[in-house]
Amino acid sequence: MTIDEVKIGGLGASRPRVEDNRFIRGKGNYVDDIALPGMLHMELLRSPLAHARIKSIDVTAAWAIPGVRLVLTGEMMASRNLAWMPTLSYDTQAVLATDKVRFQGQEIACVVADDPYIAKDACEAIIVDYEPLPVIVNPTQAMTAGAPVIRDDKENQHDNLIFDWEVGDKDGTDAAFSAADVVSELELHYPRSHPSPIETCGSIADFDRSTSKLTVYMTTQAPHIIRAAVAMVAELPEHMIRIISPDLGGGFGNKVPVYPGYVVSILASILLERPVKWIEDKTGNLISTGFGRDVYLRGQMALRKDGKILGVRMHTDSDHGAFFSDAQPSKFKIGLMHSAFACYDIPTAHLTAQGVYTNKAPGGVAYRCSFRVTEAMFFQERMVQAAADDLGLDQAEFRRLNFVQDDDFPHRTPFGFLTDSGQYGKCLDIGLEAVGYKKFLEQKEEAKKNGRLLGIGISTMTEPLGAGNSREYDILGIKMFDSAELRVHMTGKAILRTGAKSQGQGHETTWAQIVAHELGIPADDVVVEEGDTDTAPFGMGTYASRSTPVAGAAVSMVSRKIRAKARKIAAHLLEVSEEDIDWELGRFYLRSSPDRGVTIQECAMAAYSNVPDGMEPGLENNAYYDPPNLTWPFACYIATVEVDPLTGVWDVLNMVAVDDCGVRINPMIVEGQIMGGLTEAYAMASMQFITFDDEGNCVGSNYMDYLLPTAWETPGFELHEVVTPCPHHPIGAKGIGECATVGGPAAFVNAVMDALKGSGVRNVDMPLLPDRVYEALTTSRDVSGAPPIRTS
Amino acid sequence: MTSLFEVMPAETAVDTPVRKLTVNVNGKQETLKVEPRLLLAHMIRQALGLTGTHVGCDTTNCGACTVLFDGAPVKSCTMFAVQADGHDITTVEGLASASELDPIQEGFKDEHGLQCGFCTPGMMLSAKALLTENPNPTEDEVRWALSGNLCRCTGYQNIVKAVLLAAESLQHQEASKDEGETL
Numbered sequence: 001m002t003i004d005e006v007k008i009g010g011l012g013a014s015r016p017r018v019e020d021n022r023f024i025r026g027k028g029n030y031v032d033d034i035a036l037p038g039m040l041h042m043e044l045l046r047s048p049l050a051h052a053r054i055k056s057i058d059v060t061a062a063w064a065i066p067g068v069r070l071v072l073t074g075e076m077m078a079s080r081n082l083a084w085m086p087t088l089s090y091d092t093q094a095v096l097a098t099d100k101v102r103f104q105g106q107e108i109a110c111v112v113a114d115d116p117y118i119a120k121d122a123c124e125a126i127i128v129d130y131e132p133l134p135v136i137v138n139p140t141q142a143m144t145a146g147a148p149v150i151r152d153d154k155e156n157q158h159d160n161l162i163f164d165w166e167v168g169d170k171d172g173t174d175a176a177f178s179a180a181d182v183v184s185e186l187e188l189h190y191p192r193s194h195p196s197p198i199e200t201c202g203s204i205a206d207f208d209r210s211t212s213k214l215t216v217y218m219t220t221q222a223p224h225i226i227r228a229a230v231a232m233v234a235e236l237p238e239h240m241i242r243i244i245s246p247d248l249g250g251g252f253g254n255k256v257p258v259y260p261g262y263v264v265s266i267l268a269s270i271l272l273e274r275p276v277k278w279i280e281d282k283t284g285n286l287i288s289t290g291f292g293r294d295v296y297l298r299g300q301m302a303l304r305k306d307g308k309i310l311g312v313r314m315h316t317d318s319d320h321g322a323f324f325s326d327a328q329p330s331k332f333k334i335g336l337m338h339s340a341f342a343c344y345d346i347p348t349a350h351l352t353a354q355g356v357y358t359n360k361a362p363g364g365v366a367y368r369c370s371f372r373v374t375e376a377m378f379f380q381e382r383m384v385q386a387a388a389d390d391l392g393l394d395q396a397e398f399r400r401l402n403f404v405q406d407d408d409f410p411h412r413t414p415f416g417f418l419t420d421s422g423q424y425g426k427c428l429d430i431g432l433e434a435v436g437y438k439k440f441l442e443q444k445e446e447a448k449k450n451g452r453l454l455g456i457g458i459s460t461m462t463e464p465l466g467a468g469n470s471r472e473y474d475i476l477g478i479k480m481f482d483s484a485e486l487r488v489h490m491t492g493k494a495i496l497r498t499g500a501k502s503q504g505q506g507h508e509t510t511w512a513q514i515v516a517h518e519l520g521i522p523a524d525d526v527v528v529e530e531g532d533t534d535t536a537p538f539g540m541g542t543y544a545s546r547s548t549p550v551a552g553a554a555v556s557m558v559s560r561k562i563r564a565k566a567r568k569i570a571a572h573l574l575e576v577s578e579e580d581i582d583w584e585l586g587r588f589y590l591r592s593s594p595d596r597g598v599t600i601q602e603c604a605m606a607a608y609s610n611v612p613d614g615m616e617p618g619l620e621n622n623a624y625y626d627p628p629n630l631t632w633p634f635a636c637y638i639a640t641v642e643v644d645p646l647t648g649v650w651d652v653l654n655m656v657a658v659d660d661c662g663v664r665i666n667p668m669i670v671e672g673q674i675m676g677g678l679t680e681a682y683a684m685a686s687m688q689f690i691t692f693d694d695e696g697n698c699v700g701s702n703y704m705d706y707l708l709p710t711a712w713e714t715p716g717f718e719l720h721e722v723v724t725p726c727p728h729h730p731i732g733a734k735g736i737g738e739c740a741t742v743g744g745p746a747a748f749v750n751a752v753m754d755a756l757k758g759s760g761v762r763n764v765d766m767p768l769l770p771d772r773v774y775e776a777l778t779t780s781r782d783v784s785g786a787p788p789i790r791t792s
Numbered sequence: 793m794t795s796l797f798e799v800m801p802a803e804t805a806v807d808t809p810v811r812k813l814t815v816n817v818n819g820k821q822e823t824l825k826v827e828p829r830l831l832l833a834h835m836i837r838q839a840l841g842l843t844g845t846h847v848g849c850d851t852t853n854c855g856a857c858t859v860l861f862d863g864a865p866v867k868s869c870t871m872f873a874v875q876a877d878g879h880d881i882t883t884v885e886g887l888a889s890a891s892e893l894d895p896i897q898e899g900f901k902d903e904h905g906l907q908c909g910f911c912t913p914g915m916m917l918s919a920k921a922l923l924t925e926n927p928n929p930t931e932d933e934v935r936w937a938l939s940g941n942l943c944r945c946t947g948y949q950n951i952v953k954a955v956l957l958a959a960e961s962l963q964h965q966e967a968s969k970d971e972g973e974t975l
Contacts, residue, residue: 016901016902016904017901017904019909020900020901020906020909021901022909023906023909023912024884024893024897024900024901024906024909024912024916025844025884025885025887025888025893025897026842026843026844026845026883026884026885026887026913027844028844028909028910030843030846030910032837032843032846032847033837033843035838117827117829117830196944197908197910197944198846198848198849198854198856198908198910198911198942198943198944199846199848199856199908199910200848247908247909248908249846249848249856249908249909249910249911250907250908250910250944250945251908252944281850282848282849282850282851282854283850503908504907504908504909504945505907506907668904669904671904672904672907672945672946672950673907675946675947675949675950676907676944676945676946676947677947678947679946679947679948680944702849702850702851702853703849703851703853703854703942704851704853708942708944710938710939710940710941710942710948711934711935711936711938711939711941711943711948711951711952712935712936712938712939714947714948714949716949717947717949
């Protein structure tokens, strides 16, 4: 009697989502939905200026408003040694400004009041006297001799440089360039963007003097990291801190860092001994919290006439804002930028990187990507297209010629990563077939005769997902493993907890599917909980597509530990030795007599009622999983577009996505993630960016200026799959949540640039707004999108 | 001082201007006293405890706060509570009956039309208004009707499918009702 794995909701089942039952009824439990008895409300006062010395702050009028319970400024924070906090990148960040404001939107003061309306009124009553200072909004300004030093609070900081970093083989790469027939070049800016989940950040801090326990409900993707940070910053004992991350209205990396609002709400609750709620407004979220990208990339490719890539040089100038608070593994200063070109067989490469301070919001986060991988892959695929064009080769064939071959794994990338599996050529073939590549090229030529501009853009890439192995990956020294804890109750039902934290990924559904696959317990019999540090095992949280590669692997491993114990119990129940029994899904049976067996549920009952002599009762365990390597999904995205030469407007005709993320736990959820990712890719390529004027005013501080595509603009997508199992993951899965966001933008931009081919234009910076495309078409010159924005 | 977020007792502090209003929410008559500046979204969430209506952007763009106002979708984050005096409001909590889900809710679940769930209530209410007015919409009509609601997770494709599926099942329901009547 074999169990059908798909029927019990195991691997490969498009199981309907468990969490939907509450969401479709409006019964989700987001931070702002929580109301505690006696709760007060907090509002932050933010700086209107991007760079200014604070001469004085007068809070008298704020205190005088009825209903105001507390007003805090940087000076008061400083008296408790809390005016500054450490960042995730070994820098410091102001909690409430004391000396200067360093970006528009910086937190200056807070008011706690009986309701948020009163708190807002009181914030407006605070009078701040500023002395404006010169403003820096890009790396060129930052590194100009004599530029004002933004971080004059730091000893030994005499300019705006944060780091100089390099990786790769300089001499080898120089030699490759000497031997090159052709050298191709490209320079571009990947604009600042904001992850912008629809739900903003917020917290409710609840300090109970009678128990000394601090409970904080918080919009965080990484509750355990927050607990550690609060323990260190606020000097509270870790066991007296409970962080609860309830349902999150999206995260996309924005909810990884520690923000001043969280810290201030905690202090306010300790001072007032009442729960204090802080819910950020959208402008606060867009102008002050973790952004993505903002990197200037330039590079060269050494090429042989026949199309073989001999070597690559890259340089990045990254704009980190006023505080270096990137959320990334500590060893890599510009994230995993050096994962670029991993899908191509390139002998040698060299990358130099410089990071600077500017008068912009801090917090470079992995916006739906693994630590700067988005910028790396965008540059890679733009560079590859430029090189193919320079050589006069077909862009698909040029890629195929340089791909790492299927039998070439494990493969060492030019920057030293080890990729482990893939079928790159097959993915490309499926994509080309689906889009009708040859036919489209003919249509394009035909259309050209009638003055119509069609273009096709390809983006192929493998990216490193699932940080990471603990040798290479840590945040503030904490190794990037993850965890799972499984308790099987006596009736065979179970509860699973992990150190990850879903923000829409559907862990309550998919983790149960892994248990079903490993133990044969129907997924409906497994409840999944995450996000409460008092109950969940320690984990590093969910970002960088690490849940399935790391926490998901831990779910497999803990299930296998449970199975190992159940096997001993089964042998005891069958009165045979362990060597005489075999496992099939959900059941142990006697090898010599397969009809005689016991189910996993019978083993569970016995674990509490009839254990063998000497065995501990119960059926529960935990697993901490340190992956041997990252996982390397591969994707091929192909877009076709038509550009209107009279307006610069471009429309997507077709978008084909071929994703190989290894074994798919829940195909429905995987496809949902790919479509969401493609939409963010389209957003970045077409409309979504944050920029600044020369006074450091943020342009993109609300949804009227910061454009997100709606159902009306978003194109349709055609999805295809290839499955190359990850050789080291327990169930062969790879990360997927961000592939489309990472690889997608280059497909759209390459398509528009292909439509402009022959015009002499080499690059138009994202987003490809109609006026930029029109300018490129009419001037035949590249169009830069670097701030400050042009006002004329 | 009574908090703005509580249903105010009659003897509210003298210095707070208060308006009395009566509103029908999900078929239930509610009488409240509120400050004139209280936003409708906050009245629904805090005073009535219906937290399925979410506040996303504060500027009428994202649509997470969408409710039905006399049957028409409105963004409750930029309306005052007092404007609802004498009107009917439907929130996500009013979509399902005690025993069964609305076909729109079924559609969103069946077609995987949601991920984080934050935009979902507003999205479903906009869809409800569309299907009431136009029971058999085209894909373009669905996309246009939902273009005041932002979603960051799904890419809309499955949301559109969900609404089309709901339209189909509503038509089946109507058809079987008609059949029942003829018999």
